[in-house]
Amino acid sequence: MRLNKSWPAAFLFATCARASVDPLSLVDPLIGTNNGGNVFAGANLPYGMAKAVADVNGENTGGFATDGSSVTGFSSMHDSGTGGNPSLGNFPIFPQICKDDVIDNCDFLIGSRAVSYINSSVVATPGYFALALSNGITAEMTATHHAALYKFNFQDALNGTTGTKPLVLLDLTDLWQSRQNATISIDETSGRISANGTFLPSFGSGSYESFVCVDFAGGSVNDTGIWVNNRAGTVVKDLFVTRGFNDFYLQAGGFVTFDSISANVFYARVGVSLVSTHQACRNAETEISDPASNFSQIQTSAESAWREKLSPVSVNATGVSENLQTLFWSAIYRTMMSPQNYTGENPLWNSTEPYFDSFYCIWDAFRVQYPLLTIVDPNAMSQMVRSLIDTYKYEGWMPDCRMSLCKGWTQGGSNADVVLADAFVKNLTGIDWDLAYDGLVNDAENEPLDWSVQGRGGLQSWKNLDYIPYLDFDYLGFGTNSRSISRTVEYAYNDYCVSVVGKGLGKTNATTYLSRSMNWQNIFKADQTSYINGTDTGFVGFFQPKYLNGTWGYQDPIACSPLASFCSLTDNPSETFESSVWEYQFYVPHDMSSLISTLGGADHFISRLDFYFESGIADIGNEPVFLSVYAYHYAGRPGLSTRRAHSFIPAYFNATESGLPGNDDSGAMASFTIFSQLGLFPVAGQNVYLISTPFFDSINITSPQTQKTATIRVTNFDPTYTDIYIMNATLNGEPYTKSWIGHEFFLEGQTLELTVGPNESASTWGTSADDLPPSISTATQLLV
Structure with missing residues (x-):
């Protein structure tokens, strides 16, 4: 939620004096998303594992920041408010349109694919996050306990480019770029992406494995493949990657292109797990049965969950700003x-x-x-x-x-x-x-x-x-x-x-x-x-x-x-x-x-x-x-x-x-x-x-x-x-x-x-x- 700083004082007082106020209308997840607060601003449930937000290349310890930086992806696991190294942000997905529908005209590397977001477009409420990218793509997201649902609208982006087939990539990385090794597999028929990797904790010892399962809805699959070092191919559908020679960080992942998108909108359902890709897929299928029609229902359920958690507290806020x-x-x-x-x-x-x-x-x-x-x-x-x-x-x-x-x-x-x-x-x-x-x-x-x-x-x-x-x-x-x-x-x-x-x-x-x-x-x-x-x-x-x-x-x-x-x-x-x-x-x-x-x-x-x-x-x-x-x-x-x-x-x-x-x-x-x-x-x-x-x-x-x-x-x-x-x-x-x-x-x-x-x-x-x-x-x- 963004507060309109131009609202007159009389309106603010009138709002405060209402007899009954939904506390969710007074929750602003963007508080602390700048100046080192490192707050997670995205969509999640109380104590939820899935936490969906746009990741930026600025103050990205919590994924997103209102510091004027650019978006590098959308990932589904985060921590909130921590210090030190960025935490989680595993397996970000990123939508774009390749010029002339030539795959290598798309940008795959983190540094080259980053795109600014329109500051006034950011909407953050309990269980929901949205923004518009400067390239014309808009993104909305909501979440269940173990899965995230993204809604991408390409209408303005398609009007401004010679490409017609949207592409979504998945990057085998995390916010800290701590990946030690990872595996990805893309089903060329359904477009399902399954991936897993070994990563480092941002403030601790050892390592952990993370698993993800991504499905798409709203459009038909055009092609699939993998990418390595800003080059992509459609012949190979599976990839194993290590950290790289002499600790060089090898950027790599998979992608899917689409055509026949209904109303220029399609959905990405992301299941997460720390056990297996099978469990990540099962989490997604159980909690989000129909990605193309469940978005509003999931958002409403998330809001209800948050409203219930806030319900033990009530205040008489008469006169309080x-x-x-x-x-x-x-x-x-x-x-x-x-x-x-x-x-x-x-x-x-x-x-x-x-x-x-x-x-x-x-x-x-x-x-x-x-x-x-x-x-x-x-x-x-x-x-x-x-x-x-x-x-x-x-x-x-x-x-x-x-x-x-x-x-x-x-x-x-x-x-x-x-x-x-x-x-x-x-x-x-x-x-x-x-x-x-x-x-x-x-x-x-x-x-x-x-x-x-x-x-x-x-x-x-x-x-x-x-x-x-x-x-x-x-x-x-x-x-x-x-x-x-x-x-x-x-x-x-x-x-x-x-x-x-x-x-x-x-x-x-x-x-x-x-x-x-x-x-x-x-x-x-x-x-x-x-x-x-x-x-x-x-x-x-x-x-x-x-x-x-x-x-x-x-x-x-x-x-x-x-x-x-x-x-x-x-x-x-x-x-x-x-x-x-x-x-x-x-x-x-x-x-x-x-x-x-x-x-x-x-x-x-x-x-x-x-x-x-x-x-x-x-x-x-x-x-x-x-x-x-x-x-x-x-x-x-x-x-x-x-x-x-x-x-x-x-x-x-x-x-x-x-x-x-x-x-x-x-x-x-x-x-x-x-x-x-x-x-x-x-x-x-x-x-x-x-x-x-x-x-x-x-x-x-x-x-x-x-x-x-x-x-x-x-x-x-x-x-x-x-x-x-x-x-x-x-x-x-x-x-x-x-x-x-x-x-x-x-x-x-x-x-x-x-x-x-x-x-x-x-x-x-x-x-x-x-x-x-x-x-x-x-x-x-x-x-x-």
Whole structure:
């Protein structure tokens, strides 16, 4: 969907004030398709495997981008919002007309066939994507779970060329051009194209096989063949291709030409699979029986599926701008694209359990995305948790990152532990918790040979020294020997999460992990200072790397922040991952009370938070920042959390194509937006939501588990967002002074009413010691 920026304000207000609005009309899949958001903009179902879109030669990590680049093909598998290398995009098809119907007058190579698209022609809605190419061909697409349906119209293209027989090629490649080998076969009678290939994951180790089956309808087959290096022939119908000599990337594929096209339109049905070409064909035939007449029906079914997924949430948006509404509903939509449900498409083991893929990566998503799905789609979230546990059962470890059947790189700790703890404390059902606990203990106790893709490294030091050392001596396994600070902080919280589940199950070893959760204290250097451009920040005491012998190393506290260079696993590896010491110093979710004391008390903590945000050190484009936005709650100043959230929305998160401050990371950025607009922010792994002021007059969420409706209502709601500070609150009509609430709010359908005003300093709500969010040093029973 494209919003018309010229619509008058009166029209926008009238639209917002409608009594009943279809949320799908407020979903814009193009948000985040520019400026590095890498959002998938095409047609798909919730958690669907098939994801159809036009691929471009610009910012194509998610396939399509609104960056003015050119279209190189249309492919049917993608990930959304990821960083690094482009993901999937296997076996793109591409329509064109050869001048004078001479096959070699067509362009087969990616670089030569690219054609610009007409910017104003782009239409993206849930379950549908369309655009017009500058050569006159228009393309529409929709999708089922394992198949995509494309509709190509050649009328304008045929009017502008001497050719009469449209051609569709299939390229044996992917977006990253990682293909190792591939095979293609074209049926010369029906035109069916079957292909398979071996490719590399974009952020992991190993390789995977992908399979595709393409059928056409609406026209009769004229000829078929293969192409290699921009030359084609019609004699040979089968081809096997490797990567090429001396790693030269050999471009190759197959093609079909058509004549007798009805109304200048024909259809391409693409079935996908990770098992076999036979299964890819069966998927397509089962889900799209008649390509020439099913398009509208499939699009309508996709819209219905998305509407059902959004249905637990409703808002009273009176006075709220359409841009903020679009931001909200589009964000919920983006949280349900990945992880992808590949149940039945996992060739690695036989199981009756669900299999989800594209956990890309849990380090990004555990903080907000999975807690959101626990509220609005608990059944899907339960299946994802079961999939993580099943992966442990058959592969020996729960993943921290996984895509395309491959193990992804571990970025921090074993953060599937946090996902399981969050599911446990929020009573997700259908989960084998004894097996789950085995997986949690395995993460905490056993070091894998290759801890770069699973589990934890440095466990010998973790157990004996109570921290991860700088330049650790680790002979038990191998991985990127960096991130000693961020791994120490994350391992501490991972162990806390193990203790939560263990305590709940009555396991005697739970106290061991609770004790280890305090290891973050062992890397705090009380006299460490921090400077910016030679000027002392005035703050003393920061996490620092520590050697095996207990002596201190050094990392500049602002390193890896927006004020310095970016730090990743391979580019400038350091002792913190993708974030600074300044940012990680606020990540002790289980004992913020102790952290605040360590940093000098509540006033000093607030001053440090303010400086962190206002100096430019905080990186709002990356996930470790999220909880720190709401850390003021723990110092008794919840109104400052609300004010900080409002400073980022809509300044950094908005309803434009460049409306994300970083990669969406499969919906992590989207989820931060949603919770901030809802006014309840999760502390993942705990039964805690921090209360702030919503962006709407009222919000209703009906629990799919209990069918009870929870309501958040704002008295004196101010759509100018001047009066945003909570003065007092009631829960089910009774005074409520705590600045946090538990998941029972959703399960029991409670009502939270917030009265707001213009002055944070005038409010005493949520400020007393008894009203602060729990910490294990002050209220262990509330957490464990």
